Amino acid sequence: MYRDILQSTAHRKSLLPEGSWIMTQKWNDLLFIHLPVPSNIISELLPKGLELDTFDGKAWITIIPFRVTSMRIRNLPPLPFINSYLELNVRTYVKRRGKTGVYFFSLDANNLLAVIGARILSLPYYFAQMRMKKKRKIEFKSRRKGKTSACLDVSYRTSDEAFYTDESSLDYWLLERYHLWSYRNDSLYQGDIHHKQWKVSNVEVYISQQQILSYFPDDTIIGNPLFHYASTKRVLFWPIKKVE
Template sequence: MYTDILRETDHRVSPFPHGPWMITQKWDHLLFMHLPVSPEDIRSHIPDQMELDTYDGEAWVSIIPFKISDMRMRMLPSFPYIKRFLELNVRTYVKRNGIPGIYFFSLDASKILPVLGARAGTLPYFFANMSMKRKGEWFHYQSKRHGSRDAAFKGKYRPSSEIFRPEKGTIDNWLLERYYLWTQVKNSVFSIGIHHRPWEVTDAEAVIEKQGLLPFLPPESTVSRMMLHYAYSRRVLFWPIKKVD
């Protein structure tokens, strides 16, 4: 299953995960909002077992709203309730033992069962009221986390260029082509390997009305220049979570 995806590996700069994949998801209509931040502002917010990754001396945080349209376990039929839901990720870029990857500050989802399952797997998921509507070229997206007055997002976005595949060595490629997720519980580090075809994206336009997902950063860190990408869709394969420390 998905052997065509598994065979396409030249774009990876990190080792391919061992063993069979466990879960697959289809991600649709993604907006990548990339914000450059000072390494000093963010270094204390990642675990000591991970090294903050930078590009030309700058650290980056990304906010990513999107839709999951097909989630299923390997070799099992999909379950209607958890097959489709919305998700909103906040992440930064790290290395561990020289391997580039992602560290998540938060992941909001619109259905409770995926949240509970992911939290059991050590990922910082939160349940939120979320909506996504397409009006013409624009995707209108809203999210408000349960139990939090400020952890919210509201905005709209659309693609604004021809589709391109970011070349290795560019900032676009550095931000997008990441294939390991790390998390920490107490003193233990856990890793999740993923794989998908290379990203094909466009530049994007966005109008952000509310963004309360980065309370740990100084306000000036979130109003500087921003890089935007839009991606139509990607099929993603996930490997089982592994304790690595």
């Protein structure tokens, strides 16, 4: 299985990372909520060393709720207590020294051990109360623990056959990202991942509450959202390293 994933690279814009992958996860029932935003607002929030990446001059933020399963370190069995949990990511699109990827504003999860471990690795994780129900549609609810009111209530249901996106499309530009950056203690960190090309479907989405972007100005969203759904994806991770 892993050899097949590693040999599938035609959809990448960059080479596979050097060295061996160290961790794997399976991502399930992913909803991508892509939101167009003003470039100047996002640029001001990026740390030194990262440049905003845009498509036709437009910047984007993406909110992604999903379920993590089958998490394990390479050559070891699934990790007890943290091999399955819910997660909610908020990211934007950036580039650095010729590489395109994503910068995480926040990552919420409902497993405290996973949050602590990720924060040790310099990722901006937060502990949240979450719930996902899957029947005719998928319902996802998240409330971050603590003083903040960051939350998301959303339901979604696929409406079409899954498809691969065209390399010149906005869909491809938003989805096929294999480098990630985070910022902590005046230092920039880079992580690298790999998986097979995304196969997504169009999806019907109803957002009843969204305050996960509460730290942005009220007029941040400047256009209609774009949605994608993916049923599952096996992902390989390389070590996170300080780059600045």
